[in-house]
Amino acid sequence: MVKLNSILAHLAFAHLAVSIPTDYGTTTTSNKTLIGCLDAANVPLISASDADYAPAVMPFNLRLPFFPVVVVVPTTAEHVSSAVKCAGAFKTKVAARSGGHSYAAFGLGGADGSLMIDMKKFRDVIVDPNTFIATVGSGLRLGDVATRLYNDARRGLPHGTCPGVGIAGHALHGGFGYMSRMWGTTLDNIVEMEVVLANGDIVTASKSTNPDLYWALRGAGSSFGIVTNFKFTTYPAPGSGVRASWSWTLDDSASDTVEKKVKIFQALQDFSEESAPSNIVFGVFMTNGFIDVSCVYWGPRAEFDTLIAPLVASFPQDGLPTPTIADYPYIDLLVVLGGGEQLPQPENYTKHDTFFTKSIVAPTKLTTKSLTSFFTFLGERGVEPSLSWFVIADLYGGKYSNIAAQDPAGSSYAIRDSFFTFQLYSNIDGANPPVTAYPPWGFEYMNEMSRSITEPQPETKFQAYVNYVDPSLSPQEAHELYYGSNYQRLRELKGRYDPELLFWNPQAIGTS
Template sequence: MVRFSFTSALSRAALLFIYATGALADLSSDLAALNFQVLVPGNSGYASASAAFNRRFTFQPAAVFFPKTAQDVSSAMKLGVKYGFQVVSRSGGHSYIANGLGGKSGSFVVDMRNFNAVSVDANTHIATIGPGNRLGDVALALNSAGRAMPHGTCPYVGIGGHSGHGGYGFTSRKWGLTLDTVQSLEVVLTDGSIVTASGTSNSDLFWALRGASSSFGIVTSIHANTFAAPSSTTIFEYNWDLTAAAAASALTAFQNFVNGPSLPQEFAGELVLGSGSSKGRVSFGLTGGWYGPANQYAAVIAPFLATVPTPQSKKLTVGTYIASVQYLGGLGRLNTTTIPDSTDTFYAKSLMTPPLVSAQGTAFMNYLASQGFGTNTDWFVEVELYGGTNSAINNVASDATAFANRNSTWTIQFYTSAPNGVPPFPSAGFTLLDGMVNSIVNNSPAGWTYGAYANYIDDRLTNWQHLYYGANYPRLQSLKDQYDPNDVVNFPLAIEE
């Protein structure tokens, strides 16, 4: 039986409602009647189940549900609605602002960890994926069938949130974002109904779920296209220690290279920037993958290398596709079921941009080389290649899905952690990243437009509605009013009615 104890974790509005209606015994009884695990404050295991990946946040959900079926999810949703709670789903739990816990105390959290099956239809090659899977386990399961799909590198990220708001990986220039592979979704709506959303069934909901998924219900099954795993991959890593001026020149050179007339889709990369060896210098790295024949890689990268100084280090790793996924994951393994997830205490920002002009690149590298040196937080910047010649991401219309920022060349992630990754987070970390972003935005030419990436969600971001969703936001608001008129599925930066 579930033990239920009221604490300050419950929202004031929910407490007032329950006491005013004498519903305390009814809520306790309803919780106990569920045929799956539920944890509430005071239960053994609750503290672990309610812990955030980003330790900058500590929230106390009113209850954490662990359903096993879509009908279980429906029961949890109905119970939340009945007692006036807001309901959120949690996949891997890596939301940068702990939105998988509601982004605040007092929410009903539906933890999807039991939805962890993956299967591939041998004829259609469509994968059926439970949204509680982590990316590493999805990659392993697909690889066992000789298949693959585009997704990020961190093995512990949950596929549910990742696919619902974008999903970039090194194969995305060739195969698109994770959400671009999705063919249909099973979703529990806030009235408890279980529906299918696809191009032919609830097509408006299907549009919204591919880019703003968490705001409309709880996805219980993902059906997605897969691709034949490449027969060979080449992971490349180059590193330089450059002056700010040389780093700005190298950025320009790389932009010219990726926008050249014949860059293959099989080429993917990101610039990894960090503090240089001394003030005035920048650590400048290029990491990525070549997903074509290994003997063709040298000719592809040669035009770029000819325009920059000789790197201080260079490493090429040729092997199987799944070996490349494991290598890029950085942990030496992809199976996430045997070792607990890690945590961090951090803040992140993002920009999705067209190519940077000279003034922007110069100001940005100068900032990194000066204010970025000797900071009291650990930081890095990843300049991810979304665009460039032949990019599958850019080949999708900006209004084809709720994911609007389709014309970007770069998605830039700015990330800084507290010392040793533990609380408290220094206020200087916010200032540091604000300055990085401002060095680019404040030097923008006329007509230079930019956005931000919802999977790098930023709780301090202003004008987030436009930056995340662009011209798609009014339609999303209309659909929110249609599918969740009582704002049951709510968290910071959720789609507003």
């Protein structure tokens, strides 16, 4: 959810070269047949021989270049329907891309040879003046949605902080941000969708219309259809918010450093579990010798000062840092949380990095044993030349969180009982522009970092967050970690709505 400004800054690179396989430079007979089908239906497309193909297929994660057989750029739901029908006729897998921010490049198909449907032209935002339900095109990015809702109606929607993330993938697989403990996940606020099914039908999915499809889409959407627009519940935007942070720079070689880090995190866990109201959320950013506890409180500064005092008193007082605290108007605070990046986004995504990420969903507090193991690992193994890393822990739960308050049976989203969710992110240190090579040993290093948290706490059933997708997981591992006990029903519904597995990526429902 959160990236510090320094991390966000080095992710912003554009215009990198992509090496296209030579056999994609010309169109084979079978490809001509598929493209002929698309042309006959007047579907806008980019073929592999077109000059704009290379930038169109550049992934966010340069470690994972994949090459669709054709890129469809629809402007209507009928275009999407025709493209899906053509793909089905010629046995070509389909992947939809909303923003292009997939950690595993699943928007490109996660393998060569898919038909990619780029939804970037679906950019409408319409707020009903009576119900304040917002109709949002699936090609918009979070920054666009936030700006349009606020400018048009002074409304807000819970979502992540990075302005360039696409709304569709974000919402269909969860979506969490600094308003979520107050308003739920992005997914929880979907009231209706227009969706194209694997047979090309254009249908509505809501609680009362196609309820099984509605259940499946809200948690595993990329496996069940292509959403062309959403209808979201929106909320009156807060007038202002308070952002605060406490940053410790610690000597990892000192004997008491691990103990101090453990006490900092335990203090936050204890406060978050019983005392944190729904209008506050915390994020913890950790890297070599550094730990930062930050929060946003949607309310007046005076209320915040009173609320936060017990937490501050419970932190280790030796070396307690002076906090950075500031008030911001709502829309200005969204800019700050996005690393200072402007909220309105270009139509084409131009950020790239070379990275590998793990995630951990912790439904309960981390024990002293787990925290000690984790911070010991960071102290002993935190410096690995050529690889840079950070860990972010985001507060989901607690007694007053409105994420856990949602009906768990109401959607296929399986991690709403999370207490903290961790993102473990590694990339090539100092590469500017980013390179495509990631060190092979980095995968096991990040797995060891993950295990340093989970293995000392075997009594806890840890899961993972699909929006931080880990392509190194087998389908079976991914389905267990992302969907848990919901997977069997999802698989049955996949057989009903997409028996040929047309909507596919390496971890799609039905691949195990």
